[in-house]
Amino acid sequence: LYQYGGLGWGDIWLWNLIPVTLGNIIGGMVFIGFVYYLAFRNEIPADSPASGAPAGKAVSK
Incomplete structure (x- = not known):
């Protein structure tokens, strides 16, 4: 390594x-x-209700 301008192993490791x-x-x-973010992100459709919001009217029998 010294034939290449005096480089030592320390110089190689450090620099x-x-x-x-x-x-x-x-x-x-x-x-x-x-x-990974691009491949596995979950897209929320614009027309879906927010989490916690009621999805619609309850149907009673």
């Missing part, structure tokens, strides 16, 4: 492997989380 690993972890959480 390459650690930042790349952290970036992959954070980027993976953000992008994969966003894809």
Whole structure:
């Protein structure tokens, strides 16, 4: 490694492997989380009643 401008293992870990690993972890959480959100979100139709609101008139016999 010293033939490439005096780089040592500490330089490689500190300036390459650690930042790349952290970036992959954070980027993976953000992008994969966003894809999961898009894939599994529950859409509420506009014409459906809000939760807790009565759905309609009760039918008595």
